[in-house]
Amino acid sequence: MWPSSRLLRLHHWTKTGRSPRSIPPNWIATRRRVLTSSSKWYQGQAAAQAQAAASTPAEPESPSVKAIPYDELVIGVPTEVRSGERRVAITPQNAALLLKKGFKEVLIEHGAGFQAEFPAHAYEEAGATLVNASRVWTDSNIVLKIRPPRLRSTTLSPNNFMEGFREGGVIISMLQPNLDRNKPIVDAYAKKGLTSFAMDMIPRITRAQSFDVLSSMANIAGYKAVLEASNHFGRYMTGQTTAAGKVPPCKVLVIGAGVAGLSAIATARRMGAIVRGFDTRSAAREQVQSLGAEFIEVEIEEEGSGGGGYAKVMSKEFIEAEMKLFMDQCKEVDIVITTALIPGRPAPTLITEEMVAAMKPGSVVVDLAAEAGGNCEITVPGQLSHHKGVTVIGYTDLPSRLATQASTLYSNNITKYLLSMSPKEKHFGVDLHDEVIRRSIVTHNGALIPALPPIAPPAPVAAKKDENKPAEVVALTPWHKATREVALVTGSMGVALALGKLTGPIFMSNVFTFSLAGLIGYRVVWGVAPALHSPLMSVTNAISGMVGIGGFFIMGGGLLPQTLPQTLGALSVLLAFVNVSGGFVITKRMLDMFRRPTDPKEYPWLYAVPGLLFGGGYIAAASTGMAGLVQAGYLVSSVLCIGSLTGLASQATARTGNLLGILGVSSGVLASLAAVGFEPATLIQCLGVAGIGSVIGGLLGRRITPTELPQMVAALHSVVGLAAVLTSIGSVMAAIGHIDMLHLVTGYLGVLIGGVTFTGSIVAFMKLSGRMSSRPTIVPGRNFTNGGLVVANVATMGAFLTMAPGAPAIAATCLAANTALSFAKGFTTTAAIGGADMPVVITVLNAYSGFALVAEGFMLNSPILTTVGSLIGVSGSILSYIMCVAMNRSLTNVLFGGIAAPAQTEHKVEGEITKTTVEELVENLRGAQKVVIVVGYGMAVAKAQYPIAEMVANLRAQGVDVKFAIHPVAGRMPGQCNVLLAEASVPYDIVLEMDEINEEGFDDVDVTLVIGANDTVNPIALEKDSPIAGMPIIDAYKSKQIVVMKRGMGSGYADIVNPMFYAPNTKMLFGDAKQSCDAIKAALDAAR
Secondary structure: OOOOOEEEEOOOOOOOOOOOOEEEEOHHHHHHHHHHHHHHHHHHHHHHHHHHHHHEEEEEOOOOOOEEHHHHOOOEOOOOOOOOOOOOOOOHHHHHHHHOOOOOOEEOOOOOOOOOOOOOHHHHOOOOOEEEEOOOHHHEEEEEOOOOOOOOOOOOOHHHHHOOOOOEEEEEEEOOOOOOOHHHHHHHHHHOOEEEEEEEOOOOOHHHHHHHHHHHHHHHHHHHHHHHHHHHHOOOOOOEEEOEEEOOOOEEEEEEOOHHHHHHHHHHHHHOOEEEEEEEOHHHHHHHHHHOEEOOOOOOOOEEHHHHHHOOOOOOOHHHHHHHHHHHHHHHHHEEEOOOOOOOOOOOOOOOOOHHHHOOOOOOEEEOOOHOHHHHOOOOOOEEEEEEEEEOOOOOOOOOHHHHHHHHHHHHHHHHHHHHHOOOOOOOOOOOOOOHHHEEEEEEOOEEOOOOOOOOOOOOOOOOOOOOOOOOOOOOOOHHHHHHHHHHHHHHHHHHHHHHOOOOHHHHHHHHHHHHHHHHHHHHOOOOOHHHHHHHHHHHHHHHHHHHHHHHHOOOOOOOOOOOOHHHHHHHHHHHHHHHHHHHHHHHHHHHHOOOOOOOOHHHHHHHHHHHHHHHHHHHHHHHOOOOOHHHHHHHEEEEEEHHHHHHOOHHHHHHHHHHHHHHHHHHHHHHHHHHOOOHHHHHHHHHHHHHHHHHHHHHHOOOOOHHHHHHHHHHHHHHHHHHHHHHHHHHHOOOOOOHHHHHHHHHHHHHHHHHHHHHHHHHHHHHOOOOOOOOOOOOOHHHHHHHHHHHHHHHHHHHHOOOOOHHHHHHHHHHHHHHHHHHHHHHHHOOOHHHHHHHHHHHHHHHHHHHHHHHHHHHHOOOHHHHHHHHHHHHHHHHHHHHHHOOOHHHHEEEEEEOOOOOOOOOOOOOOOOHHHHHHHHHHHHHEEEEEEEEEHHHHHHHHHHHHHHHHOOOOHEEEEEEOOOOOOOOOOOOOHHHHHHHOOOHEEEEEEHHHHHHHHOOOOOOEEEOOHHHHOEEEEEEEEOOOHHHHHHHOOOOEEEEEHHHHOOOOOOOOOOHHOOOOOOEOOOHHHHHHHHHHHHHHHHO
């Protein structure tokens, strides 16, 4: 390979300033043979271990766990004396934590934290005791270290002499016991009778993520590798165009997409480099690409995932293709960072001398596997060298070169690991049945503990033939798509033609208005932001109060009503204006919560100008003759109501939308009063009734709290429904002597829809307010009862249409029967709906109230009622559809009252509940980089939004990335949780919907805090036989760690067990959500 007469000179620099040394010409070839042999040896060893594991007898039953109280144990932290080691095992913050947990004493050797920038006085302030090198061993029960101790004492390193360490002591450090060079240390532990743990042997499983020191250090090593490479690279990392010329960006190749590799990729991308990533594991593709890097791969398909989260040894063919790929890449890139390493094994050779020689002069190779021999043939472990103009960095102390950060993370890992060995509270004990302890323990009271077989690699997923698999959906061809569209257009035009022939001009005029308003509403409502769905329902609820316009047409009698229809009309107006006033007041209060201090100033009082000008001008114009003023008023009202819904597309325009809604309803009422033409006395009665209703509604709107919004909206829906019933009955009875068929049909339907809306809303109100059980109430013979109600409705309607004209008694009887039947139908259908489906019920009732207005508009030939009713009906239907999709319910079944609780099935949950404390949660939150908070109705009940907002502000001030996740059906109406968070001044740009947060993913989320949510994070929905199968959920279960805040272990609103609570990565914080959040906030404030 090399001419025998040629010497290869490798330049390197060390602290001692030694000159470059000469390397024998056969050094690289010899090293290559050694590494190749080692690789083959390990392949054989892997097979032998697997065979031995299969034949290894079961381990004997371990004795009961001996628990030692913390107050009897002293912890010692010696100074690290290995050359180049600057880290310390425990930081002052964690020393204080250990003392707070109850340990008797924490002994810190003088100077232990000096090189990591942790001064002695910081440890003293934390309560630790500074001692000399001898006492840190002789007086301690547990010693925490970074590196394993040396076996001999020297003048410079007496603290690594274990002679004075008491028999039966515990030592925790990184050890790599599988390496031959560390066998004497393990033997010394056994001889001394020590219990020892290797931090580098902790398994990579979900429960042990907070102890995973290898990942913590690898993260730092990847980051530091890029900084070291850029320091030795002679150009910018990022591309630039300057007056002096154009600078191309640096190209970086990262081999291995583990923790270190991903950290290197992210760092290089942030510095502006073009980054390419390689890994044998297919799962790494998305991770590499998500960081903005290009994922490169060989053409041979072979899965490289091995046990414990590491890669496996690949086939000969794959390795040959891999080496060819690396050679091609080395010719192109400027920096190569290699990270391929499995702890306890020699590093595989990935970058040969030929590849280094092929790199451009000035290029850099950073070998993160140098301590295990290196991935590059040129690497000199611990040193920096040069080969043919290429710099090869083989430092083995990269984490230590970022000593303060590395010490902080290591200290967090080892502290959490130590505290996890607690068989009961405030006690230390070694439980060999615990998988994390069992895999990381090396010796136990001097007895050598045999290592367990490696964690098996993930089994390949075999393609199972699913007998129940539905037939494949065949994509529509352009021909099929075009023919279906043409058929739809043809059918629609045919229906319009048939209706025109079979009906009259009045009916078709209303259909025309209804259709156009519906199309406009469809386009407008889909543009409303999900966070504003609650204000949308509130404003449409207020607009639906225009149902009282129908009452205008049947009011009379002077100052007081004189007949039954007049009385019903007055009551209808009273109820309608309660709805109008209350709805707009509630909407304003909700929208004001979304205001931010940085929002531009608004001038809502200016909208009084067009209102006064239009009102005054309208009255003045009407005094000289009506002409087309009524239609003009209806036009203005309709356009403003449409503008009101359009304004809710964003928080910036939502408050303007509410003002437009107020103007729209006011102009519609004014035009309707002009159309009716009341006598002065009746006008006074009308204005008096409307004024009383407005005052009542305004008072209710001001007193209601955001937590009570769902039941308040349901109550207002009931008001609309009852007003529709009263108006329809009064209108029919007032005109029974000369009534036409259209009036009869629409009047009957108005009573039917209004009655169902009324009682359905009452039941929803009672369930939401806790006055009625949230469980489904199924009446005996439910299907028979509902079928009988439908048959009775049809029969009654037939009798009404044929016998009612000219017969007031028959008309009154039929309408009374229709009212009773519709009330019963509303009760039976809504009572049978489980509590988990209440958000759907709210939106369906919203749609019903709109359709009641449509029926009233057809009945009175009122285009304004038809327009507004169509808008509200479409709005409620769209929200119903969104809710149904979010709960896996059928919209058709919902609209026709077919929601029923799914059949309950038993689901066995495996695992145990793990409790946590406020202190532990605060520690995890402060140590996290990314936190997601999932909120539900429990937050509303506890009124915990204010301490949550302050807690989030604290975390964000410390640099923690915090986001909220909200399910479409979180709370008891669409958007309720958004309103609650807005009330507490949480920035709405960090509040994400379910689809948004799931798309971001939870794999990189350190802590997910679930507050008051259950069904919306229940992974049982993913099982096809579960009661909520198919319901989309927030993927909180994928987080590294989950903390659920609940009062107790009661099931959620759907009354279904949540297996996530029993998962190993989930901990439960029991108690009142507000009290817990207050405690978390106080602890975070104290820790700042």
